[in-house]
Amino acid sequence: MTSPAKQTPVHQVVPPRTLVKMGNPFVRLLLGSQLHGLMDHAVLVLHITGRLTGRQYDIPVNYVDIDGRLTVVTSAHWRVNLRGGADVEVTLRGRRHPMRAMLEEDPAAVAVAYQEVISRLGWLKASRNLGIAGPDGHQPTVLELKRAAREYGWSVITLTAR
Structure with missing residues (x-):
């Protein structure tokens, strides 16, 4: 257990797992339909293949476009499939695109990436968008974000065209 002196003032705020599980099929359907414009500014579907199982995962995620690179933040376990880089597909603006994930x-x-998004x-x-709360509701410092990244296992996925 982390001692109070070492706890980060930045907290992860995530919706209940049941809500995500129930909502994801609707979001995937919406993003692949003609109504995709309702969510295009913030959400895409990441299509990845499990390295060991070969299973296809279609995961709605929030993203931010930073100079033409789509940036996704997550602490979800599926991210391990992207270690070392991976070819993926992304449904964005109603169309599927091949991309490279790092x-x-x-x-x-x-x-630093979280600070850029902020x-x-x-x-x-x-x-x-990031699912975080800062110290006393204020914007966290890079050091506070680093502590939180370590504590919560945060990662950043950068998607670029291939």
Whole structure:
């Protein structure tokens, strides 16, 4: 257990697992339909293949476009399929696109990426998109984000065209 002195003031805020499991099929359907424009600005479907099982995963995720690179943050276990880089497909703006996914798990690099997302979106919007709450509701520092990345196992996936 983490001692109070070492706890990070940044907290992960995630919806209940049951809500995500029930909502994901609807989001996948919406993003692949003509109504995709309702969510295109913030959500895409990441299509990945399990390295060991060969199973196809279709995962709705929030993203931020940073200079043409789609940036996704997650602590979900499926991300291990992207270690070392992986060819994936993404449903974005109603169409499926081939992309290259690079996974970053180093807490310092993840903290810098989170800080970039926060500076692009602004703290209030970024906190919702990233699923985090800062110290006393204020924007966290890079050091606080680094501690949280280590504590929660945060990672960053960068998607680029292939």
